[in-house]
Amino acid sequence: MDSNPPLSSTYKTLFANHPQLLDPSRIGAAECNLPIIDLRDLTKWGFFQVINYGISHDLLFQLRKFQINLFREPFEKKKKEKLLELAPENYCWGTPSATNVEQLSWSEAYHIPLNSISESVGDNMRKIIQDVSNSMSRLAHEMASILGAELGDMNGNYMKQNCTCNTCYLRLNHYPPCQEPNGAFGLAPHTDSDFLTVLYQDQIGGLQLMKEGRWVNVRPNPRALIINIGDLFQAWSNNLYKSVKHRVVANSRFERFSVAHLSEGEPPGLEPENLFEQEEEKRRSETQANNQHKTTPTYI
Numbered sequence: 411m412d413s414n415p416p417l418s419s420t421y422k423t424l425f426a427n428h429p430q431l432l433d434p435s436r437i438g439a440a441e442c443n444l445p446i447i448d449l450r451d452l453t454k455w456g457f458f459q460v461i462n463y464g465i466s467h468d469l470l471f472q473l474r475k476f477q478i479n480l481f482r483e484p485f486e487k488k489k490k491e492k493l494l495e496l497a498p499e500n501y502c503w504g505t506p507s508a509t510n511v512e513q514l515s516w517s518e519a520y521h522i523p524l525n526s527i528s529e530s531v532g533d534n535m536r537k538i539i540q541d542v543s544n545s546m547s548r549l550a551h552e553m554a555s556i557l558g559a560e561l562g563d564m565n566g567n568y569m570k571q572n573c574t575c576n577t578c579y580l581r582l583n584h585y586p587p588c589q590e591p592n593g594a595f596g597l598a599p600h601t602d603s604d605f606l607t608v609l610y611q612d613q614i615g616g617l618q619l620m621k622e623g624r625w626v627n628v629r630p631n632p633r634a635l636i637i638n639i640g641d642l643f644q645a646w647s648n649n650l651y652k653s654v655k656h657r658v659v660a661n662s663r664f665e666r667f668s669v670a671h672l673s674e675g676e677p678p679g680l681e682p683e684n685l686f687e688q689e690e691e692k693r694r695s696e697t698q699a700n701n702q703h704k705t706t707p708t709y710i
C-alpha cells in the first residue's frame with residue numbers, strides 16, 4: 411500500500427489548468443551557506459568577539475575622548491582630587507604591593523561603580539557613562555542568556571537575579587608607554603572574577619590570553635567588542651565555560667586605552683564598593699602564582 415497521500419491524482423487538474431506554473435525556473439533561487447555557530451568554540455575559548463552589538467560607535471568614541479582627557483589630567487590631581495566625584499580609592503595606578511617586575515601592572519585605572527554614578531559624575535559625562543554601561547549591561551545579559559540556554563537557563567535569569575547595577579562597574583584603563591628594557595605587563599595575568607566582561611579596546615593591541623598552555627596575542631578588530639567569561643560564570647556553568655587567564659603587555663612606544671564593563675555577582679555580605687578591591691587583591695595573588703607562563707605569544 412502506498413504510504414504517500416494521493417497528491418498527484420487529487421491535484422492533477424489543478425496543474426493541467428495552469429501550464430505556466432510548470433516552468434521549472436519559477437522555483438529557482440541562488441544557493442547560500444547559512445552562518446555556522448560552533449558552540450564548541452564558545453566552550454573552548456572563554457573569549458570571543460561580537461559585532462553589530464547595538465551600541466553606537468559615536469557613543470563609544472565619546473567615552474574614549476572623555477577617558478583620554480581624564481587620564482591627561484596632572485597625576486597629582488588624579489591622585490588627590492575627586493575627579494569623578496569618586497572616592498580617591500577609585501583611582502589606582504601601578505601595583506603598590508609589587509616586589510618584582512612580574513607582579514607589576516604598568517597602568518592606571520578608574521573604577522566606576524555603576525550604582526553611584528547618578529549622584530557623582532558631572533552631567534555630560536554621567537550621561538555618556540550611563541548610556542555606555544546600560545548598553546553594555548544589556549549586551550552582557552543578552553550574551554548570558556544565549557550562553558545560559560545551553561545550561562537550561564532560557565532567559566538569562568541567573569544573571570538577571572545576581573548581577574544588577576549594584577554590583578557592576580566600569581573600569582577605565584590607561585596603559586602608558588613603557589621604555590623599561592625588560593618589558594612589563596600593562597596588566598599582570600589574571601582571570602576576571604565577575605560573571606561576564608565586555609571590553610572595548612583601542613587598536614594598539616597588547617591583550618593576550620592563555621590558550622592550550624601558550625600566550626596568544628589578540629588582534630584588535632575595530633568593529634568588535636570582546637566578551638569574556640569570568641570566574642562566576644565558570645563556576646555557575648560547572649566548568650562548561652572557561653574563565654581564561656589573560657594579561658596585557660605594555661607597549662614601548664604607544665599608550666593604550668580600554669574600557670571594561672564587569673558584571674559582578676552579589677557575594678553575601680560584601681559591599682559593592684569592596685568588589686574591585688577584592689579583584690585587585692585577587693590579581694595580585696594570581697600574578698605571583700602564574701608568572702611561569704611568560705612565554706613568547708603568537709597571534710590568533
Ligand SMILES: O=C(O)CCC(=O)C(=O)O
Nearest residue numbers: 581583611617658668670
Ligand atoms: O585592557 C585590556 O585589554 C584588558 C583589561 C582587563 O583584562 C581587565 O580590565 O580586567
Ligand SMILES: [Fe+2]
Nearest residue numbers: 600601602656
Ligand atoms: Fe581582565
